[in-house]
Amino acid sequence: MDKNNKVFGIFNFKSNKNESLCENNEPQEGLENTSVAEVDPDDPPVLPDVQKLPSESIDIGDINTGPIRPKLQTYPKTVFGKQNRGFSSTLFDGFPWLEYSIQKDAVFCYPCRVFGTGRSEDTFVTKGFRNWKKISGSISKTSKFNSKSKLEIHATTKQHLINSEKWASYTQNIKSGSVHTQMASAYREKVLKNRAYIKNLIDVVLYLERQGLAFRAHNEEKTSINQGNFKEACVLLSKCNEDFSTIFNEKTNYTSWSIQNDLINISAQMIKNTIVNELIESGFFSVMCDEARCFRQEQMSICVRYTKNLKVYERFLDMCKLVKDTRIVFNCLETLYVYFSHPGNDAKFTEIQVKLGIKKTSLTRLSDTRWNCRVRNCVAVKLNYKAIVTLLNDEINSSTNKDVVQAIGIMTIITKPSFIVNLIILEEVLQIINILSTQLQKKDATLGSAVTLIEGVIKTFESLRTEVEFHNIWEKIINFTKINNIIPDFTGPNSKTSKRQRQSTSNLEDFHVFATTSSEQQNQNEFNQYTESYWRTHYYQIIDTLIIHFNKRFSSNSLELATSIDYFHKMNYYESQCFIEQYKDLLNVDVNTLQSEMLVVKNCVSRRNPNFTLEDIKLIMDAELYPNLYKLLSLSLTIPISSAICERSFSAMRKIKNWLRTSMNQDRFTNLSLIYIERDLSNELSNEKILDTFAISNRRLQL
Structure with a gap:
C-alpha cells in the first residue's frame, strides 16, 4: 500500500495558484507559446496515439497546441545540497522539443509524450524531469571527458529520434497535407489564380465600356506599337501583377475578340435582366422608339419608361439597324458640309458669295439627333446654290485640286432633278415640323399642352395636299432652276423615250381623227404635263406620309x-x-x-x-x-411625353461608333451602347457574377 502510494503519489497533488494560467490551453499573459498549424477540417490527418497524463495536468501541450514553453521572470527553486536550483528558459533555445509544466515544476519531451509508444522514457513522458542539478551536465576537472546533461542524453536516444521524426512528419503533413490534399490544394490555387486573371480582364472590359472607348486596333500583334486599348491595358496590368503576367504571356490568354464579345454580351445581358426585373416589379411600362442615321445606316433606338415608387425611369434597351435607300438628299447635304468645311474651299465659297451679291451664309453640319439642323441646312444650300455650283465648276475646270473627283460627284448629285425637287419640298415641310419640334423639346412641355399646335400642324399638311399648293411648289422649283441657270431633265425615272421618230400611220391620212396618236406625244406641252404629273405624285407621297405618321403619332x-x-x-x-x-x-x-x-x-x-x-x-x-x-x-x-431618352442614346451612338469603328457588328454595338448609356446600372455590375456566367461555358482555362 505504501509502495502504491509512492508510485502514484505524483498524481495526488493539489491545484496551485498557477493552475488558472493554463486553463483551457491558454498560456499565461506575457508567455510565449509555440504551436503547430491548425488541422484542415476538410482533410483531417490520422492522429497518433497520445500518451495521456492525469486529468489535472492540463498546462502542457497536446497535438493541437504543440509544446507549451512558458518564459517566466523567475521559476520555482529547489534546494540541492547547499544551492537553490531551478529551471532556466535558456534551455528552450537548445532543445525545441522541450516543454515546461508550471503545475509540476518539471520538464517534458513533447514528441515522446505525444507521438511516443509505451517504450518511451517515463521520466520525460509521464513523471516529468525536475532534477535541476543534472539538467545542465557538468565539466570534469580531472578527466578530459565532460558529463552530458540529462537533456542531451535523452536527445540522442533512438526512441526520441523516432518520435521527433514522427513529429516533423506530422507537422509537414499538416502544412502541405496528403498527396490527394496537395493535388486538390494545387488545383484550388490554380483556379483562384485563373479566376483572378479573368476578373482583371472583366474590369478592363467594363472600364472601356463605361468610357465609350475602342477595344481593338488595326494591328494587335505583339510587335505592334499599339495593340489597342484592351491589350495595352492588359500589358499595363501585367507589369504590376506577376500572376496576371504569367497567364497573359501564355499562348491561351483569353484576350481575343470572341472573348471580348462574350464578356460584353454577359455584361449587357445582366443589365437587361435588371431592367426587365424592374419592369415586372412596376407592373406596366411604355415603349419608345426613334431613329437616326449613323454612318449610312439607319439605327432605331428602343427605350422603355416605367415608375418605381413614383420615380420615373427611362431605360435604353436596344439599337436596331434599319434598311433604307432613300437617303440621297441628306447624304448629299452632309457631303457638301464636309467639302466646304476645308479652309481653302470655304474661303473660295465666301469670295463667290460676295461676287454674286449673296448674303454670306455658312453650311451647317447635319446632326443625327437634332432634326431642326436639317431645316437650317436646306435653307443654307438653297440660298447658296448658285455659289456652290460656281465653285464646283471652277474646281472641275481647273483640275488642279486633288478633290476634283469629289467635286464632280457632288455636282452630279445636286444638279439631278430629284435633288432639286426634294430640296424645295423638304425645306417647306421641315420648317413646319420645326415649330412643333421646338415646342415639344421644352423642359416643361407636355403632350396635353401642345394639342392645339399639333392639330394646327396636321391641318397645315392637309391643306398643302392640293393642286394649288403643288403648283406653287412647282413654280418655285422652275424659278429656282432658272435663277441658277440649270436645265434639268425632269423626266420621271419610269418614262422611256424611243430613239425612233414616231409617225402617223398612212392609213389615217384620208380620215378626220378625234383622238391623239403616238406621234402627237412629241408635243412639248403634253410632255411637260406628263413630267409635272410625275412630280405631283412624288409631292403627294411626301405629304401623305407626313399626314399618316402625324395622325398615328398624335391621334x-x-x-x-x-x-x-x-x-x-x-x-x-x-x-x-x-x-x-x-x-x-x-x-x-x-x-x-x-x-x-x-x-x-x-x-x-x-x-x-x-x-x-x-x-x-x-x-x-x-x-x-x-x-x-x-x-x-x-x-x-x-406614359411618355417625348422620345428624349432615344435622342440621348443617339448622342452616345456617335461616341461609341466613331469613324474608326465603323466595321463594328450590330450586336457588339448594341451591347456597348447599353452598358455606356445605362452607366448607373453598369457601375453596379459584379465581376464575380460575370465570371460565374462566363465559366458556365466550356473553357480551356480552369475556372
Whole structure:
C-alpha cells in the first residue's frame, strides 16, 4: 500500500495558484507559446496515439497546441545540497522539443509524450524531469571527458529520434497535407489564380465600356506599337501583377475578340435582366422608339419608361439597324458640309458669295439627333446654290485640286432633278415640323399642352395636299432652276423615250381623227404635263406620309387622353374622366373612392402650395393611404411625353461608333451602347457574377 502510494503519489497533488494560467490551453499573459498549424477540417490527418497524463495536468501541450514553453521572470527553486536550483528558459533555445509544466515544476519531451509508444522514457513522458542539478551536465576537472546533461542524453536516444521524426512528419503533413490534399490544394490555387486573371480582364472590359472607348486596333500583334486599348491595358496590368503576367504571356490568354464579345454580351445581358426585373416589379411600362442615321445606316433606338415608387425611369434597351435607300438628299447635304468645311474651299465659297451679291451664309453640319439642323441646312444650300455650283465648276475646270473627283460627284448629285425637287419640298415641310419640334423639346412641355399646335400642324399638311399648293411648289422649283441657270431633265425615272421618230400611220391620212396618236406625244406641252404629273405624285407621297405618321403619332384619342392626364395631375376629377375611364377596369380602381382620394390630396397640397406641381403630390403620396390614386398616378407617369431618352442614346451612338469603328457588328454595338448609356446600372455590375456566367461555358482555362 505504501509502495502504491509512492508510485502514484505524483498524481495526488493539489491545484496551485498557477493552475488558472493554463486553463483551457491558454498560456499565461506575457508567455510565449509555440504551436503547430491548425488541422484542415476538410482533410483531417490520422492522429497518433497520445500518451495521456492525469486529468489535472492540463498546462502542457497536446497535438493541437504543440509544446507549451512558458518564459517566466523567475521559476520555482529547489534546494540541492547547499544551492537553490531551478529551471532556466535558456534551455528552450537548445532543445525545441522541450516543454515546461508550471503545475509540476518539471520538464517534458513533447514528441515522446505525444507521438511516443509505451517504450518511451517515463521520466520525460509521464513523471516529468525536475532534477535541476543534472539538467545542465557538468565539466570534469580531472578527466578530459565532460558529463552530458540529462537533456542531451535523452536527445540522442533512438526512441526520441523516432518520435521527433514522427513529429516533423506530422507537422509537414499538416502544412502541405496528403498527396490527394496537395493535388486538390494545387488545383484550388490554380483556379483562384485563373479566376483572378479573368476578373482583371472583366474590369478592363467594363472600364472601356463605361468610357465609350475602342477595344481593338488595326494591328494587335505583339510587335505592334499599339495593340489597342484592351491589350495595352492588359500589358499595363501585367507589369504590376506577376500572376496576371504569367497567364497573359501564355499562348491561351483569353484576350481575343470572341472573348471580348462574350464578356460584353454577359455584361449587357445582366443589365437587361435588371431592367426587365424592374419592369415586372412596376407592373406596366411604355415603349419608345426613334431613329437616326449613323454612318449610312439607319439605327432605331428602343427605350422603355416605367415608375418605381413614383420615380420615373427611362431605360435604353436596344439599337436596331434599319434598311433604307432613300437617303440621297441628306447624304448629299452632309457631303457638301464636309467639302466646304476645308479652309481653302470655304474661303473660295465666301469670295463667290460676295461676287454674286449673296448674303454670306455658312453650311451647317447635319446632326443625327437634332432634326431642326436639317431645316437650317436646306435653307443654307438653297440660298447658296448658285455659289456652290460656281465653285464646283471652277474646281472641275481647273483640275488642279486633288478633290476634283469629289467635286464632280457632288455636282452630279445636286444638279439631278430629284435633288432639286426634294430640296424645295423638304425645306417647306421641315420648317413646319420645326415649330412643333421646338415646342415639344421644352423642359416643361407636355403632350396635353401642345394639342392645339399639333392639330394646327396636321391641318397645315392637309391643306398643302392640293393642286394649288403643288403648283406653287412647282413654280418655285422652275424659278429656282432658272435663277441658277440649270436645265434639268425632269423626266420621271419610269418614262422611256424611243430613239425612233414616231409617225402617223398612212392609213389615217384620208380620215378626220378625234383622238391623239403616238406621234402627237412629241408635243412639248403634253410632255411637260406628263413630267409635272410625275412630280405631283412624288409631292403627294411626301405629304401623305407626313399626314399618316402625324395622325398615328398624335391621334385624336391620344390627344384627348394627353389633355385628360394633364388635368389628372392637377387633381381635377371631372376633367380627367377620359383617362380614368380608360384604365379603371384594367387597374381595378374604385371610382368613388378615387374621387375622395383626389379631393383629399388636392386640399393637402393646396394648403402648402396653391400652385402645386406633380412633385408636390409625390411628397405626400402613400400607396396604402391612397391606393387607387397611387395606381393611376403611376400609370400616368409611365406614359411618355417625348422620345428624349432615344435622342440621348443617339448622342452616345456617335461616341461609341466613331469613324474608326465603323466595321463594328450590330450586336457588339448594341451591347456597348447599353452598358455606356445605362452607366448607373453598369457601375453596379459584379465581376464575380460575370465570371460565374462566363465559366458556365466550356473553357480551356480552369475556372
